Amino acid sequence: MSSPCDPQYAPVGDVGAALMMIDSRLKGIHDAKSGTDPEHQALTRQFAASLGPKEANDVLDGACTLIYMFMTWLRKAHEDQHKDAIAYVVPSLVASLRMMPKSIRPGTIPTMAGLVIAAGTGLSPNLWRKQYGDWTDEEMNALEATAFLLAEHINRITNDPDFATRMITEALSSADED
Template identity: 65%
Template structure:
């Protein structure tokens, strides 16, 4: 019997917008700046302010799809090395989150870790989170930070500051072009998280 958190039942969401937000954060960090470019920040704030509830939910689902795709990539990479993704990714993630109390309140860490563990075990982070009710405002920044931290973890592993973004844009391009995908990528592109 399939799990109610099976990714096949999850919405994909607005992956492009979620990726745009995360990529902007990654570029800001790697540029050495401590703040967003003011014009970029204004553009993003204007765009997000214009979203309705359905569009916001789509971006949240898109962020969960990013977590799912990133954790699937990490799981496969760790399995190739004979390691468990949960054992190697989650402790680092938790330690980093605990160092970010202004962005990630302590009470949101278990939920964010739950999203990552769900994805790392092949479950939909979006459907896993849905079991506990609607998203709260307090979870918005921690969710963004979680996607950022998992993407940055991939970038560090690959020693490539753009690898995590390319991983998703390449998958989206292949899906839009309807090109043949290998089985592993097909799962990532055809299901939500």
């Protein structure tokens, strides 16, 4: 029996824009050691501010699609090692989110853990979240941080700072070819 949270029923959203924002954060963090590029940060902020409600919702759905794709990859990678991805990923994610109290409200952390668990069990994160009502403004930073932390986790596992972005870009390219 299929679930109402099955990914086949979920909107994909604007994965490209969501990936651009996550990749920008990844590069910003890694470039912080050598000095961040204020012009790049300003362009990213300007892009986010230019989104209308429909476009913002599409980017939100795209971020959920990224979380789903990242967790699918993590689940497969952990299964190859006979490990449970949820047992390894969720505690680390929660601990990292808790270390950001200025930008991540503590009340949003259980929702983000739920999103990751939903994705890790093959459910659509955005449909799982939708059953509890509309997204809140406070959840937006937490959602972006969750996608960022999952991408960073993948990059650390692969020892490749661009692996997560490249993986999604290649998936998008192959989908366009189909």
